[in-house]
Amino acid sequence: MALHRVKAPLALALVVAVAACGNDRADTTNLAPAPAAPAPEPPDAGDEATRDAAAPDAPTNSPAFVTVFAAGDVSFGRLVGQILLREPDRALFAPMEHLLRAADVRFVNLEGPISDQGTETVSPENNLVFNGPPASADALARAGIDVVSTANNHAWDYGKSALLETLDHLDRASILHAGTGATLEKAFEPAIVTRRGFRLAFLAVTDVWNQGALSKHPGRAHVASADREALVRAVRALRARGDIDGILVSHHGGEEYREDPLPGTRALAEAVLDAGADAFLGHHPHVVQGVSFHAGKPIVYSLGNLLMRMHSGHPWTEMGLSVKIELEKGAPPRLFACPFRIHGIEPIPLARDPRRKAYESHFFGRFQALSRRVGGATLGPAGEDGCAPVKPPTRAETPRSSDSLAPNFP
Template sequence: MGVKLFACGDVFNSTGNPAWLCSDLLRLIRDADYALCNFEAPVIAEGMRGISKIGPHLWQPESSLDCLVSAGFTHVGLANNHVYDFGDSALNLTVSKLEERGIVCLGAGSTFEQAYQYKIIEQNDVSIGLLAACENQFGCYYEDGLNRSGYAWLFHPCLEDNIRELASKVDYVVLFAHAGIEDIPIPIKEWRDRYKRLCDIGVDIVIGHHPHVPQGYECISKKKIIFYSLGNFYFDTASAGDGLGEGFSVFFNFLKNTFEYTIVYHKKAGLIMSMVGSEDVSFNLNLLNSMLCNGYNELNCKLSLELYDAYYRDYYSMAIFGGRGVFSSLLNAIKAFLVKSEPRRCKGLMLLHNIRIDSHRFIVQRALSLRFET
């Protein structure tokens, strides 16, 4: 019998579209005993204002929660870089509204303890521990004692303690992880190493998201597997024709001593996410998997240098000196934000943004080490 678990990536339903999923996907989700997604942005109420940060402020209407319920989702990960976009009040409201609907929240809350709390599901003599955590972005509980709401950090010792504790209690430990560089086909080495380390101390399955595009997966042992990025599940800002409108999910069947999984491909058609075959998406999962083996280190270094030259060098220049004069479209958007706001404060936020966020710091450190230590 076992336990059936459906796991997918980022959900951002900014209109509360009730017809967001095709009938085949709905049937599959409802066939699972439990279904888990990353709820990418909070629910807000009138008068709530965005926090001081760099980047967009995302939010979803309360009706988007009803869409989750009707689809059959039982658990949501809230450890992500947008869940704190409107501060304590919005995050606490989101947790409250989800719990009112019977949906279990993972990875975030009004206290440090709540954010790092794990959940256990048990059925048919199989037990599974669930945790969720994110890289260090605005709203992260990177240390205890912060007098605000927040979400769990992937590098906090408390996460490791909970993993070890869970591993002694359950048959499987599943970590829902929100981290990585967006829009690249491989995980950077630092995240690959971190996930493997967490597997060493007790995690059996890592389910990654945040890069918005699919990345490969690899088996660490017979019982351990890392899915580096599932890509988006439903992101209604992405058009049907671009890579942000497609991804994959995983349908697990956990037995007492082993588990099976099936890859589920999906692609957006208009505002509806449809289940499709592997031949209907633009990515090749076998190719992405092979990129984790053949020439991985060289590609990782190449991407680090390219990203530094294309983005990060200018980001730091803007934060410290006020800019270089030639920027990407993203940097232009940030520049427009600076013009409307107090420049010194926003430069500080820009610098904090690039130093705090683990992925950004990793890329810059690797690129500068490659360029100046060799």
């Protein structure tokens, strides 16, 4: 599939204006296993108060604190979509349940549209053009996913109408989204979630586009591009509001199957953290890349896949990374790496893997080697949940570009 770097700059004044808006979700119960409730009446798009009731305040004797689960690409096209057409209630994320339930907020990248195309989940002309059936939104809701990024190179796979229908299905399932919209202003609005007195904003952008240059494509009016200056101004505007406690930036970019981030991605990540973001979350390469820290804040360059059928020619697509981020007012973010193995379409986290010992050693060895190549990180032992603490590097963790990386799994 031909990929192109997005070159469309966003209007800077526009970004500052929309950062004062956003689609919000108030404090709710933690992951409910019951099917999604019937769709509510559509809210007034211009009235934030109709979208989100005020969240209860956190106890005055404890600081506001939130735990975020974040993972990479989720595609309901091709085989996964066919499964949902046959079994619309299939619990596709069930193996990850212990990690999902342990988080207050859950985020993934939605790779492709959700629209009613009958039984079609991939284009008959191009097997890299995806579509998820409407039941995909309900599958996300059953897993407790709170926020998705829709800014990626597959957003326009079935055109403008499917892009907008995707947002309707997400709204119906009460899933917040960032990165695309009916207008560019809407695409750049933050998705805002409040949990336990902590107000967390997500921004999402894409640096790749499948249909030529985004700046020359009709999608430029509906998809947030990874324009550095615009994104920095959006983060600063969110920080200036005074009612936002944390900011996470989702970035779809880099090169597929490449094990190191591009120089432009590294520069963008550092710029948005300097502007006030708390963490940078990357996806698109379909393989896990390393983690680095800037000013004590984590840069996760590529989370790899979570639910996306891949061909066997790229063995490292069979390992994915979810992360747990603990955010607390007045404290630096705390990061945990929670890897999993993808068996067919099923993600098997370390805590549930019968071959945990072998995979744990193999994954974390590669992960630490990749991290050294982008600045280094200190990795602690994994806990019972399969998650290992990742901290800024010690003096001994010096960057090396010559780390040997094992080509295959045990």
